Amino acid sequence: MSEEAESGTMEGKPVVLVEGLHKRFGATHVLKGIDLAVEKSQVVCVIGPSGSGKSTLLRCMAFLDRYDEGRVFIENRLLGYRETDGELTRDSERNIDSVRSVIGMVFQHYNLWPHMTALGNVTEALRVVRKLGRREAEHIGMEMLGKVGLNDKAHDHPARLSGGQQQRTAIARALAIRPHVMFFDEPTSALDPELVGEVLQVMQELASEGMTMVVVTHEMGFAAHVADEVVFMDDGEVVERGSPDDIFKRPRSDRLREFLDTWRSRAI
Amino acid sequence: MSFDIDIVFRYGPLLLSGLWTTVYVCALASLLAVAAGLAAALLYGLPFRAVKLLCRAYIEIMRGTPILILLFILYYGGPSAGLTLEAETVGIVGLGFYGGGYFAEIFRAGFQSIPPGQIEAARMLGIPRPAIVARIQIPQMLTLIIPPSTNQVIILTKESALLSIITVAELTKNTTQMVNETFAVVEPYVAVALLYWLIIEGIALAGGALERRFSRAS
Numbered sequence: 001m002s003e004e005a006e007s008g009t010m011e012g013k014p015v016v017l018v019e020g021l022h023k024r025f026g027a028t029h030v031l032k033g034i035d036l037a038v039e040k041s042q043v044v045c046v047i048g049p050s051g052s053g054k055s056t057l058l059r060c061m062a063f064l065d066r067y068d069e070g071r072v073f074i075e076n077r078l079l080g081y082r083e084t085d086g087e088l089t090r091d092s093e094r095n096i097d098s099v100r101s102v103i104g105m106v107f108q109h110y111n112l113w114p115h116m117t118a119l120g121n122v123t124e125a126l127r128v129v130r131k132l133g134r135r136e137a138e139h140i141g142m143e144m145l146g147k148v149g150l151n152d153k154a155h156d157h158p159a160r161l162s163g164g165q166q167q168r169t170a171i172a173r174a175l176a177i178r179p180h181v182m183f184f185d186e187p188t189s190a191l192d193p194e195l196v197g198e199v200l201q202v203m204q205e206l207a208s209e210g211m212t213m214v215v216v217t218h219e220m221g222f223a224a225h226v227a228d229e230v231v232f233m234d235d236g237e238v239v240e241r242g243s244p245d246d247i248f249k250r251p252r253s254d255r256l257r258e259f260l261d262t263w264r265s266r267a268i
Numbered sequence: 269m270s271f272d273i274d275i276v277f278r279y280g281p282l283l284l285s286g287l288w289t290t291v292y293v294c295a296l297a298s299l300l301a302v303a304a305g306l307a308a309a310l311l312y313g314l315p316f317r318a319v320k321l322l323c324r325a326y327i328e329i330m331r332g333t334p335i336l337i338l339l340f341i342l343y344y345g346g347p348s349a350g351l352t353l354e355a356e357t358v359g360i361v362g363l364g365f366y367g368g369g370y371f372a373e374i375f376r377a378g379f380q381s382i383p384p385g386q387i388e389a390a391r392m393l394g395i396p397r398p399a400i401v402a403r404i405q406i407p408q409m410l411t412l413i414i415p416p417s418t419n420q421v422i423i424l425t426k427e428s429a430l431l432s433i434i435t436v437a438e439l440t441k442n443t444t445q446m447v448n449e450t451f452a453v454v455e456p457y458v459a460v461a462l463l464y465w466l467i468i469e470g471i472a473l474a475g476g477a478l479e480r481r482f483s484r485a486s
Binding site (some may be wrong): 019062085097100101103104105107109111113114115124125128129150170173174177 | 383385386388389390391392393394395396397399403404407408
């Protein structure tokens with residue numbers, strides 16, 4: 001499948017395609033019909049107030065949360081369900097794993113495994129899923145840690161790393177499986193302000209290398225400078241989408257204007 | 269009151285044979301208890317209502333019934349259900365599944381102590397569930413579950429004295445025989461108390477060593 005993606009048969013097809021996505025938690029309607037297409041090498045930033053549903057959208061796109069209606073396609077394959085005559089039934093874990101295998105995910109709270117070193121975290125999937133030998137896995141692991149500037153921390157446990165270093169380790173861990181698309185779920189929201197920059201820099205480098213990325217973020221500066229498309233969500237809906245210039249300089253809706261005003265008044 | 273140490277030496281072989289029986293019955297029962305407890309805790313975590321209910325029922329029955337009643341049901345009631353087992357086997361199986369009910373709760377608390385985000389990260393990397401349990405959850409749980417597990421093995425070992433009632437020739441049964449044959453009371457019971465204390469001290473030491481080893485590793 002990865003060959004197919006690289007050989008160009010995916011040409012023109014979005015890497016991630018979301019159609020009419022709905023999600024409810026009990027009586028709460030969290031996502032109300034989201035459509036989204038992410039093309040190869042595109043960086044899409046999802047912004048919006050807390051509780052707007054942006055993290056839930058990303059989690060549904062990774063099938064960490066089950067969606068109730070609509071479809072999520074990853075490289076043209078339906079994620080989470082099998083469709084027969086328009087009916088969706090939950091797919092097997094093995095198929096879900098297979099469709100998801102091209103997604104690298106980075107979480108707000110890093111979610112590193114504290115009993116393993118940074119290198120152990122990065123090589124775990126290589127050893128267990130790819131069944132690589134220790135030497136080969138560690139070679140790739142060091143390469144990935146190098147990419148995020150953490151070669152010298154390879155043998156430290158997460159507890160000995162700063163928040164920024166932990167998040168960079170988590171990025172290296174996600175990159176180790178050579179994903180075709182990276183999902184970032186508020187990757188800097190749990191960080192002390194002075195540590196945000198180092199993580200954003202790594203993400204910016206990834207973007208400039210052509211990585212396809214979906215980033216749920218509160219970092220408007222990052223969205224303005226790195227995103228190809230910015231999606232503004234509020235109350236479970238996409239209210240506006242467009243280029244960073246459209247969104248930040250020429251907001252059309254009151255809701256976006258209000259959101260940007262609040263953010264600007266806080267930024268000073 | 270005099271203490272006739274000679275009686276104890278005279279009955280040394282009988283006491284040692286009882287000690288050996290207690291040790292291996294408790295060791296096997298503990299292994300079974302850990303296995304049953306782990307299985308119940310893992311099944312309890314599956315998203316199937318019926319399986320969850322079944323595990324809950326197992327835990328509740330084991331915790332809600334005196335071990336002696338369970339042993340009676342297995343030993344005296346078993347044959348009427350076509351299940352005729354040696355007394356020792358009943359002891360191992362009874363104590364094992366009984367302890368399993370408690371171990372299930374220890375393991376369940378252990379699994380719950382791992383933040384779900386760690387499991388999500390592993391799932392996103394395609395790591396299969398058995399590997400998540402063995403390589404991510406259990407290693408982190410160990411420091412947390414070793415102390416209550418050590419306690420549980422100690423309790424199980426002390427409860428094994430009840431196996432004397434269903435005729436297993438373990439430490440307490442052999443001591444009772446010694447009392448009946450010598451009419452001495454103090455010497456046999458003091459001796460047997462010391463022997464139990466030795467076993468339990470051994471378990472506590474082993475538990476402590478394991479605890480130190482895994483807290484260093486994490």
